[in-house]
Amino acid sequence: MIPLSWYLVFSAALFAIGLFGVLARKNAVAILIGIELMLNSVNINLVAFWRYIAPDGISGQAFAVIVFAVAAAEVAVGLALIISIYRRRGTIAAEEIDMLKF
Amino acid sequence: MSGLQIIFILVAALTLGAGLLAVTVRNLVHAALWLILALFGVAIFFVLLNAGFLAVAQVVVYIGAIAILMIFAIMLTQQVASYKGTQLNANWIWSAFIAVVVFAGLAWILSSWSGFSTLPPEMSARADPLRQLGSALVSPTAYVIPFEVASVLLLAALIGAIIIAWDRK
Numbered sequence: 320m321i322p323l324s325w326y327l328v329f330s331a332a333l334f335a336i337g338l339f340g341v342l343a344r345k346n347a348v349a350i351l352i353g354i355e356l357m358l359n360s361v362n363i364n365l366v367a368f369w370r371y372i373a374p375d376g377i378s379g380q381a382f383a384v385i386v387f388a389v390a391a392a393e394v395a396v397g398l399a400l401i402i403s404i405y406r407r408r409g410t411i412a413a414e415e416i417d418m419l420k421f
Numbered sequence: 422m423s424g425l426q427i428i429f430i431l432v433a434a435l436t437l438g439a440g441l442l443a444v445t446v447r448n449l450v451h452a453a454l455w456l457i458l459a460l461f462g463v464a465i466f467f468v469l470l471n472a473g474f475l476a477v478a479q480v481v482v483y484i485g486a487i488a489i490l491m492i493f494a495i496m497l498t499q500q501v502a503s504y505k506g507t508q509l510n511a512n513w514i515w516s517a518f519i520a521v522v523v524f525a526g527l528a529w530i531l532s533s534w535s536g537f538s539t540l541p542p543e544m545s546a547r548a549d550p551l552r553q554l555g556s557a558l559v560s561p562t563a564y565v566i567p568f569e570v571a572s573v574l575l576l577a578a579l580i581g582a583i584i585i586a587w588d589r590k
Contacts, residue, residue, distance in 0.1 A: 333463075390483075400585055
């Protein structure tokens with residue numbers, strides 16, 4: 320039997336790794352990779368709480384399905400933005416995309 | 422230590438290692454491939470948690486669509502992907518510090534919670550989570566509104582992505 324704590328600690332670690340990716344990476348696509356890892360760790364938490372605390376309901380899994388849909392929408396729009404920026408500016412390094420500062 | 426626990430530890434080590442490589446390797450195509458491995462590890466966790474449908478959806482949606490889309494985006498921005506310098510920005514030490522603090526804080530808060538080491542309750546033999554999930558997503562008393570909002574969101578994202586990435590020349 321696996322206690323709930325293992326899942327919680329695992330997903331906290333995966334979330335921290337994703338957070339590091341979002342904060343430390345230069346490339347915008349790599350930042351999206353970090354966001355995907357964070358969303359996945361949240362999903363594991365939702366499903367683990369469903370299985371351990373409320374297996375009679377279905378809320379945890381339904382939430383996870385909605386998170387899937389939002390992640391797909393987010394990555395589609397994000398990558399379209401990145402490709403559009405690359406076409407206009409020739410770079411996708413997050414620190415060089417600073418038009419809003421002017 | 423039971424077999425399940427050994428499997429858990431192996432998959433957790435695989436997933437965390439792949440995730441760590443995905444956010445640190447310099448070559449972005451390799452990073453996307455490591456991301457795929459980490460997503461597979463998460464799918465195995467869904468199987469361990471009796472959520473078979475989510476495991477399949479994870480493979481289809483995340484690995485089949487999102488990761489492949491990322492590889493496409495990396496290849497379309499090839500000059501940046503083959504960039505030889507560091508891929509980490511100047512503040513990466515602070516970022517690592519923040520990530521460690523967040524992990525330690527989460528672990529500390531969770532470990533002070535009384536249900537931290539709950540064991541899984543038995544799933545009753547008649548329970549059918551997949552059927553339950555299917556009817557909950559279309560039931561007016563459950564999640565039909567979030568479900569429809571999610572489909573409108575997906576449609577909006579689809580149209581928005583096409584319009585944003587459109588080359589108007």
